[in-house]
Amino acid sequence: MQKLTRAFYSRDTVLVARELLGKWLIHHTPAGQKIGRIVEVEAYLGPHDLASHSAKGLTKRTQTMFGPPGYAYVYLIYGMHHCMNVVTEPAGNGAAVLLRAVEPVKNLTGKTSGPGRLCRSMEIDRRLNAHDLLSDDFFIAAPDPAERFAIIKRPRIGVDYAKHWAKRHLRFYIKGSAFVSQP
DNA sequence: TAAAGGATAATA
DNA sequence: ATTATCCTTTAT
Numbered sequence: 421m422q423k424l425t426r427a428f429y430s431r432d433t434v435l436v437a438r439e440l441l442g443k444w445l446i447h448h449t450p451a452g453q454k455i456g457r458i459v460e461v462e463a464y465l466g467p468h469d470l471a472s473h474s475a476k477g478l479t480k481r482t483q484t485m486f487g488p489p490g491y492a493y494v495y496l497i498y499g500m501h502h503c504m505n506v507v508t509e510p511a512g513n514g515a516a517v518l519l520r521a522v523e524p525v526k527n528l529t530g531k532t533s534g535p536g537r538l539c540r541s542m543e544i545d546r547r548l549n550a551h552d553l554l555s556d557d558f559f560i561a562a563p564d565p566a567e568r569f570a571i572i573k574r575p576r577i578g579v580d581y582a583k584h585w586a587k588r589h590l591r592f593y594i595k596g597s598a599f600v601s602q603p
Numbered sequence: 604t605a606a607a608g609g610a611t612a613a614t615a
Numbered sequence: 616a617t618t619a620t621c622c623t624t625t626a627t
Contacts, residue, residue, distance in 0.1 A: 462622070471622070481611060499608030501623050518622055536623050546610090578622050604627085614618080 423561045426554060429489035433508045433515040434590070437463040440506065440560070441594050442567050445522060448557040449543050456522030456532055456542055458560075460593035460600045462576045464505070466514045471582035474514030484550045486514045492558065494539070494549040501536030504544050506553065506560070520577070520591070523599040533601040570595035577602060 424443065429436060440458050447454045464472035464485075473482045473495075484493040485507055493505040493516050505516040521533040528541045539545065553559045573589040580586050593600040 464622075473622080476612080479612070495622090496608095496610055497621060498623050499610070499621090501608095503622060505622085520622085534623070576622070581621090605625105606627095607623105607625090609621105611620085612618105613620100615616080 421561045421564055423554065423559050424490075426488075426490045429506065429508050429553070430510055431508070433463045433465055433517060436506070436508045437461045437517045437590070438571055438592050440517060440519075441571060441592060442563070442569060444525060444561050444563055445519065445542065446559055446561060447542050447544065451543070452527050454528055454542055455526035456528055456538070457525050457563075458519060458521075459523050459597040460519075460521035460533075460591070462518040462520055463590040463592070464516050464518060465590070466509075469582075470585045471576060471579035472514070472516075474516075478514075482514065485516050487511055487550070490553045492544075492548050492551045492553055494544055494546050494551075496546055497536070502539035502545050503535040504539050504542075504548075521593070521597075521599050521601045523597065533599050535601075574602075 445456045474485045488511040491507045505518045509515040530541045531537045532541050574591045576591045
């Protein structure tokens with residue numbers, strides 16, 4: 421099992437999004453080590469992408485997104501759910517990958533499909549915002565034998581306000597996985 | 604299908 | 616200080 425490096429995250433967001441599929445999200449909590457296999461992600465490209473938070477410019481909330489790559493961007497949505505993103509590309513680009521669904525590997529309880537439920541079962545909340553994903557208690561790693569699978573491209577979810585950006589195929593998931601939130 | 608819920612950013 | 620908005624989920 422190999423922890424992903426800073427260089428991995430600093431590349432093109434779409435590339436990182438596709439390569440995050442099949443990787444393991446690992447979180448050490450007081451209750452024990454939790455592991456989920458990433459099966460669905462979305463790419464948010466930067467300020468020019470109207471669906472991205474960074475389109476609003478640099479604010480208190482989005483500053484993590486504009487920071488260096490390999491950090492977690494966690495925020496509260498609709499007052500009751502958390503969403504977890506991974507910052508990509510060099511600092512200042514404002515790009516990130518949203519984690520939408522994982523498959524339970526270890527110590528996960530409840531459903532793990534959908535950004536809110538993913539965070540609930542992985543015990544992610546906004547205290548983990550700006551947390552370094554190269555740390556030892558919260559990180560992403562490649563499982564030992566690299567797997568082979570087909571990747572499906574679809575439009576992103578919940579971004580109808582973003583005009584033509586809503587139509588772009590920036591959501592990726594593992595073909596045939598029973599754990600994706602929306603086929 | 605709509606209500607819930609709270610932080611955030613824009614407006615005043 | 617007030618309001619509109621939000622990368623969702625759950626229950627009616």
